[in-house]
Amino acid sequence: MAELTWRDLNIGNIITDPGNAGSYCTGDWRTDRPVRDQSKCNKCGLCWIYCPEAAIYPTEDGLFETNLFYCKGCGICAAECPKSVITMVEEKE
């Protein structure tokens, strides 16, 4: 998006490929990263339900992972997890 010039925009900034918000990396906004200790997980799925960005997805073995391309690091999953599976760790790089 940063490469687009003002001449590249459609009339009224209309987007002709709807759904392209999916290519926008909101993971860049994150200051804290959710890190999981899967050995504590009881597979209740509360992190998945509460994530406001739908950035958490179930894996084949019934556990859950975070898509870091979208995760903004809000920490709601860590706060809601009844088993303290998730720890928010500051992004260093």
Add this chain to the structure above:
Amino acid sequence: MANSRQRVGMEGSIAIAEAVRLANADVIAAYPITPQTHIVERLAEMVANGELDAEYIPVESEHSAMSACLGSAAVGARTFTATAGQGLELMHEVLYVASSMRLPIVMAVADRALSAPLSVWGDHSDAMAVRDTGWIQIFAENAQEAHDLVLWAFRVGEDPSVLFPVMVHIDGFNLSHVTEPVLIRDQADVNRFLPPNRYPLPLHPDRPVTMGAFGPPAIYTEAKKAQEVAFENTKPFILKAWEEFEKIFGPRYSPVETYKAEDAETLLLTMGSLSETASLAVDKMRAEGKRVGLVRIRLWRPFPFAEIRQALSRAKTVIVFDRSISFGGPGGPVFSEIKAALYGQPAQPRVVGLIGGLGGRDVTPSDFEYMVNRGNEIAQKGSPAESEMIGVRE
């Protein structure tokens, strides 16, 4: 109309409704407010009677009216609304959305003073409060012009090279409620002048698009640059539409109009219906041998810099009459615009700002005579204030 070549007495409001009927508008979303009500009341009647095949959406506020117009214009429907004063203010945030999304809505505004104190009467405070919203703004002088400019507004706004919303301003009561002879344009002529609306990227289930997406810092500046360039580039299409209008209907319209201005030393500068009153004062002073003329701005946005500079370049003094106040600012909005247009130009007439006609206060030909005299006095002696209000009881 029994005979379309015959002038018929009608209010400016009805003349506008007739133009919307001739333009065969698809959607009208409006909320009644004095002094605009007669426009949408007549349109509601037309829709109910089957004279106009349109959707009439009676919304719950002006904010909703303009929001409904966004959706209507977005699917490519020919869209009209009308408002005044407080109603225009309630629309304010949505006005920016309409222009920034390049939706060619046409809106008649029966200009009205803003509260407080509560006033339903006319001045230009509402028009000036929305001058930076990115709409094309045009001021009619009489009912015929209001009728013609609404037809022109659809043609210009919907032009694929333009695609901006257009406000047609008429003075509240002075034009909206005064009966004048109006020549209703012929339907066949209107059909030749006004092609069908073909919005380039309308909302349609077969070709999904996203409208009104958010613009993070990485793109907002580019979006505004594109909008400003496109708005500046509307001027040739505005002029072209008037050329077409002249060919089909006869009258010749222009961004700026002059009256007895050729050799004038002193020029009055006005906008809207009071220009006709000012011309009476010019006639009287001309008969007395005074070299006085009149310049009237018709096109307010985009501002006609070149035409204004040309019209004013030979005068010694320009007396600008504003019908609104910019509190604590550099005089009335028209006055400060004229000064800005002339700054740095080789010819520098003295520019004097006078403010009056507020909240429906009558302005008579003798008031304009006073303005010429007082304006010349200020031009010679100077004044401690940026501008002066006329007709105030001390």
